Amino acid sequence: xxxxTLNDPVHDSQRMFRQLLAAMSEPGTLHTLAAPAPPQDVxxxxxxxxxxxxxxxxxxxxxxxxxxxxxxREALVFHTGCCLTDEPGSADFALMTPATLCEAPEFALGSDxxxxxxTTLLVALEFxxxxxxxxxxxxxSGPGIPAQRTLRMEERARPLMLRLAANRQGFPCGLDxxxxxxxxxxxxxxxxxxxxxx
Amino acid sequence: xxxxxxxxxxxxxxAHRLLxxxxxxxxxxxxxxxxxxxxxxxxxxxxxxxxxxxxxxELAALAIKQASGDMIEAVFLLRAYRTTLPRLAVSEPLDTGxxxxxxxxxxxxxxxxxxxxxxxxxxxxxxxxxxxxxxxxDAPAPERSEQPLEPCPQILELLDAEGVIxxxxxxxxxxxxxxxxxxxxxVDRATRLQMLARGDEGYLLALGYSxxxxxxxxxxxxxxxxxxxxxxxxxxxEWGEAVCVGEIALSECQMINxxxxxxxxxxxxxxxxxxxxxxxxxxxxxxxxxxxxxxAEELGEEVQGPAQQAEFVLAHADSVEASGFVSHLKLxxxxxxxxxxxxxxxxxxxxxxTSPGRTEAAExxxxxGEPQASTADTANPGSTV
Amino acid sequence: xxxxxxxxxxxxxxxxxxxALLKAVAIPGYQVPFGGREMPMPYGWGTGGMQLTASIxxxxxxxxxxxxxADDTTNAVSIRAFFERVAGVETTTATRAASIIQTxxxxxxxxxxxxxxxxxxxxxxxxxxxIEPSERETRLMxxxxxxxxxxxxxYEDIARHGHIATTYAYPxxxxxxxxxxxxxxxxxxxxxxxxxxxxxLFGAGREKRLYAIPPHTRVxxxxxxxxxxxxxxxxxxxxxxxxxxxxxxxxxTDDAGGRMFVCSDTDYCERRREESA
Numbered sequence: 001x002x003x004x005t006l007n008d009p010v011h012d013s014q015r016m017f018r019q020l021l022a023a024m025s026e027p028g029t030l031h032t033l034a035a036p037a038p039p040q041d042v043x044x045x046x047x048x049x050x051x052x053x054x055x056x057x058x059x060x061x062x063x064x065x066x067x068x069x070x071x072x073r074e075a076l077v078f079h080t081g082c083c084l085t086d087e088p089g090s091a092d093f094a095l096m097t098p099a100t101l102c103e104a105p106e107f108a109l110g111s112d113x114x115x116x117x118x119t120t121l122l123v124a125l126e127f128x129x130x131x132x133x134x135x136x137x138x139x140x141s142g143p144g145i146p147a148q149r150t151l152r153m154e155e156r157a158r159p160l161m162l163r164l165a166a167n168r169q170g171f172p173c174g175l176d177x178x179x180x181x182x183x184x185x186x187x188x189x190x191x192x193x194x195x196x197x198x
Numbered sequence: 199x200x201x202x203x204x205x206x207x208x209x210x211x212x213a214h215r216l217l218x219x220x221x222x223x224x225x226x227x228x229x230x231x232x233x234x235x236x237x238x239x240x241x242x243x244x245x246x247x248x249x250x251x252x253x254x255x256e257l258a259a260l261a262i263k264q265a266s267g268d269m270i271e272a273v274f275l276l277r278a279y280r281t282t283l284p285r286l287a288v289s290e291p292l293d294t295g296x297x298x299x300x301x302x303x304x305x306x307x308x309x310x311x312x313x314x315x316x317x318x319x320x321x322x323x324x325x326x327x328x329x330x331x332x333x334x335x336d337a338p339a340p341e342r343s344e345q346p347l348e349p350c351p352q353i354l355e356l357l358d359a360e361g362v363i364x365x366x367x368x369x370x371x372x373x374x375x376x377x378x379x380x381x382x383x384x385v386d387r388a389t390r391l392q393m394l395a396r397g398d399e400g401y402l403l404a405l406g407y408s409x410x411x412x413x414x415x416x417x418x419x420x421x422x423x424x425x426x427x428x429x430x431x432x433x434x435x436e437w438g439e440a441v442c443v444g445e446i447a448l449s450e451c452q453m454i455n456x457x458x459x460x461x462x463x464x465x466x467x468x469x470x471x472x473x474x475x476x477x478x479x480x481x482x483x484x485x486x487x488x489x490x491x492x493x494a495e496e497l498g499e500e501v502q503g504p505a506q507q508a509e510f511v512l513a514h515a516d517s518v519e520a521s522g523f524v525s526h527l528k529l530x531x532x533x534x535x536x537x538x539x540x541x542x543x544x545x546x547x548x549x550x551x552t553s554p555g556r557t558e559a560a561e562x563x564x565x566x567g568e569p570q571a572s573t574a575d576t577a578n579p580g581s582t583v
Numbered sequence: 584x585x586x587x588x589x590x591x592x593x594x595x596x597x598x599x600x601x602x603a604l605l606k607a608v609a610i611p612g613y614q615v616p617f618g619g620r621e622m623p624m625p626y627g628w629g630t631g632g633m634q635l636t637a638s639i640x641x642x643x644x645x646x647x648x649x650x651x652x653a654d655d656t657t658n659a660v661s662i663r664a665f666f667e668r669v670a671g672v673e674t675t676t677a678t679r680a681a682s683i684i685q686t687x688x689x690x691x692x693x694x695x696x697x698x699x700x701x702x703x704x705x706x707x708x709x710x711x712x713x714i715e716p717s718e719r720e721t722r723l724m725x726x727x728x729x730x731x732x733x734x735x736x737x738y739e740d741i742a743r744h745g746h747i748a749t750t751y752a753y754p755x756x757x758x759x760x761x762x763x764x765x766x767x768x769x770x771x772x773x774x775x776x777x778x779x780x781x782x783x784l785f786g787a788g789r790e791k792r793l794y795a796i797p798p799h800t801r802v803x804x805x806x807x808x809x810x811x812x813x814x815x816x817x818x819x820x821x822x823x824x825x826x827x828x829x830x831x832x833x834x835x836t837d838d839a840g841g842r843m844f845v846c847s848d849t850d851y852c853e854r855r856r857e858e859s860a
Contacts, residue, residue, distance in 0.1 A: 010589050014641045017601045021639065022698075025608040025782050025797035054605075056598050092602070112726035116606035116615045143611050143758050144797035146778075172760065176609040189609035191758065191797075206660035274625070281621040282587065380616040380791035383718045509717055519789045522626025526706065529628065529658050532832050533651045533688045533847055537750035537769040539833065540815050545744050 003075030004036035006052055013053040020050060023178065023187035028140040028149035030130055032183050038075070042067055043095065043124045047180035050122060054093065055080035062091035064100035067124065088119065095122045098157040107175055115172035118190075127154040128181035137197040140188070150197065151186060153179070158196075165194035221266045235259035244447070244476025245269060249517060250276035251377065251396045252283075253446050253475050270398075274518045281377075290431040290440050291368075294450045294473075295352050298427040301479075304353045305420040306454060312350030317425060318477070353422040354452045354469065363454065363467040383509045390492055390512060391485075395473060397515030399481045405505040406487030414491045414503025417456035418470065425449045425477055449474050451482035455490050468497060590637040591669040596620055600638040600793070604784065607795035612757030613725070614708050619791035629662055629687060630788030632704035636666065636685050639700065639784075645673045647681035652689035652830065652847035659687070676850050688751070690772040692829045692851040695781035697798065703766040705787040708794065710754040710764040730762045733805060741810055750815070756803050757796055765802075771814045771830045776802040819844040824855035 006012040012035075019031040035049025055061060059082045063072065076082060085091050088105035101123070110118035131137060131152035138161055141148045153161075160177070167174035167190040174190030188194065222229065236243055236259035246258040250273045258276055265271035301317025304310050357363040373388040376396075381389065394402060409415055428448050431440040453470035470490025472482035491505040492512075505511060514520060588594065596618075603617040622630040640646065646666055650659035654676040662685060663674050675681050678693040687704040695701060707713075711721045714732050724730070733754060740748040747753075753770035757763050765776055766785060776783065776796060783796040796802060806812035820827045822843040829851060831844040846852035 010594060011642055013594070013598075014589075014639075018639060018641065021601075021604060021608065021782070024605050025795070026799075054598065054602055056595055058595075058599065059602075113722050115610050115613060116603070118606075120605070143800040144608070146799045172610050172613060176605070191609065191611060206655050206657045207664065210657060210661060210664075274621075278621045278623045282593070284593075378618045380618055382616065509719065513718075518621065519626045522628060522630075523706070523789055524627075525625055526627030529687075530651045530656050531688070531767075533769050533830065534751040534767050536831070536833055536847075537771070537815060540817075541746065541748060541750045545746065545748075548745060 046185040055082040062094040109173040121177040248474040249273040252280040301425040398517035402484035406484035414506040421454040449482040451486040453486040612761030612763040614792040626789035629704040631786030635786035653849040699781040708787040708792040
């Protein structure tokens with residue numbers, strides 16, 4: 001079954017972009033994207049919708065081996081025209097799982113002069129909510145967050161979160177991440193201070 | 199009683215009607231046809247195409263008509279249209295060596311293979327007003343040679359064969375597209391040439407002229423200037439070959455400039471390059487001068503003149519950007535002005551409070567026609583950040 | 584409108600701007616270069632703000648456009664009419680009713696609310712430009728967080744005038760890192776930038792830069808311990824609504840020096856008059 005695209009590319013992508021913008025400017029807030037569901041459901045509608053919204057001919061995307069299927073490759077290139085790359089350092093977007101992040105690929109972090117030239121991670125999670133207790137809970141603060149927020153995700157995501165927490169040391173360089181789980185997503189830009197709730 | 203100004207929308211609509219009326223002019227005269235502009239004001243059309251970066255003589259003529267002959271406004275109209283066009287293909291590099299020549303001259307050799315071809319030029323016209331044109335007169339058809347032109351090789355290639363001029367090789371790098379990417383200073387030469395090609399002719403002329411007068415002098419010779427038609431080709435992948443999709447008129451200027459050289463490299467002439475749509479010879483020459491001046495850093499020359507300062511030259515070359523920002527001063531600035539005024543009055547009150555001896559003079563100044571100096575030195579708020 | 588895409592810009596341009604916007608909110612106060620396009624309005628007249636508005640605007644949005652705080656100034660009228668024409672969106676003059684507000688030189692007096700987006704038109708995005716004209720140099724200064732020259736400039740004002748002589752486009756520091764030009768808003772409006780519940784986006788079309796301040800972000804106006812930042816105050820009140828809190832425009836009423844002061848924010852002023860009527 002071919003992967004579905006947006007019914008109304010102009011207005012659907014506008015609506016989803018606004019959700020992505022809200023997610024990135026208010027880190028840790030959850031947004032439900034009304035995006036078409038990809039078959040097999042490996043990455044969920046939210047991340048698929050984000051890819052359809054953001055990618056085009058000028059964009060290089062890296063697919064983590066765990067998610068890299070012929071069907072996804074074909075669908076992504078066909079619907080967006082983006083270039084696929086195996087070079088993490090040249091990727092504008094990288095579609096990852098928490099497990100593939102453990103291997104610590106060398107993504108672009110930007111430079112002090114051009115901090116925006118960095119990879120944006122799109123991470124497919126199995127669990128994501130705003131819970132404030134229990135294992136896998138992270139406390140967030142920083143720009144876009146009045147006082148603090150919490151996010152809870154599967155424990156397997158710990159290396160990912162530690163890596164994002166380390167962003168603060170390299171600021172303004174760093175990685176920005178969009179976390180997707182089914183229809184929901186949240187974003188963690190490099191400005192967010194991340195602490196594990198123990 | 200103060201009433202807030204309303205009805206902006208109506209005022210704007212009426213201004214547009216008035217503008218259309220002025221553009222039309224006296225109704226007893228025939229309305230100007232776009233085709234007349236295209237044919238009879240073709241140098242204006244060429245300039246608009248060059249600075250708008252869009253080759254479309256009919257639309258450029260329309261823009262000139264719509265702008266009532268205001269060239270910068272016409273460039274802006276065509277540029278704004280260009281930005282909405284889809285990009286269907288990227289052409290192969292143009293081969294100006296195989297140009298269908300209408301004019302071709304070299305100032306460096308008396309005779310050259312293919313000959314000096316004067317073509318249509320104002321160069322040797324005596325600048326006497328031709329009153330016959332007032333009445334309208336038929337121009338006699340020009341004499342044309344029976345023989346086709348001999349091949350006209352590029353003069354600089356002849357020098358190149360001898361090794362006395364620097365060689366220019368395609369490094370294969372994908373050129374930046376200035377219409378899609380913001381300039382990231384310092385920019386490479388391909389980017390610079392793009393920016394100069396759409397730069398304002400008057401601005402480039404003045405900068406090029408300044409290099410001749412000593413502000414970054416580089417001893418130019420007009421190696422070759424050629425005007426004519428060049429084929430535009432597009433590579434069709436299915437056919438595996440390039441296909442001609444049409445011809446455009448171009449003006450090209452290759453300047454030969456004084457040499458560089460070092461212990462490692464023998465001295466060689468250097469180059470400055472200019473290219474513009476249509477018959478835009480002055481533009482191409484000015485561009486070549488400025489291109490060469492901007493190579494100062496690359497060629498190890500001291501940067502002395504304004505024309506050698508890349509960021510300064512390039513950031514201010516675009517007439518659409520420049521006229522927009524200058525004209526924006528017409529927009530209301532009440533709020534910022536009020537802020538300055540409030541500060542200025544406060545500074546003056548404080549000044550008067552602390553310098554009683556000068557209070558009277560400062561207050562009396564404007565009404566009694568006193569020189570402004572006494573207030574000017576206290577009231578200068580300085581440049582604002 | 585026939586022949587043009589929704590909100591004028593083509594989708595590829597919108598995507599390019601949208602990607603840049605996501606980076607802008609991720610690096611608050613940093614100027615992201617973007618491939619600014621020609622708009623059918625002159626540079627310097629709000630083309631940067633318009634490109635941002637066009638890239639975020641949806642069919643359900645309600646748009647408000649102000650210039651100098653007023654909805655009825657000619658350029659605000661013109662930009663509003665443009666979006667009505669190319670996007671068919673609903674427009675409003677009421678700050679509370681708007682989901683997107685494009686502005687030149689003011690932040691509305693009515694406090695902004697969560698979910699609202701304020702788009703600023705920016706002429707010169709680089710706060711260091713009048714101290715250092717070269718882009719290469721200012722980029723390096725931002726990279727190295729070398730902002731000493733800005734303090735020197737402000738201090739020179741104090742030495743000369745006894746006050747910081749910058750009254751608009753007053754530089755701020757965003758989240759303790761980037762010095763940013765808040766666009767030529769009066770410094771009266773600077774405190775509204777700090778911990779704003781609304782998302783603040785800045786677009787400079789001619790200079791091809793965009794930047795952002797996410798909601799709830801620290802924004803401090805640069806100052807000195809012995810010369811703390813302060814905003815303009817008027818002795819007068821608005822002659823129409825009697826507000827003592829709003830930014831006032833001075834209006835000359837006759838040629839004998841007569842003048843009055845009225846709110847620059849027309850929506851705020853009208854609402855107050857309606858409420859008191």
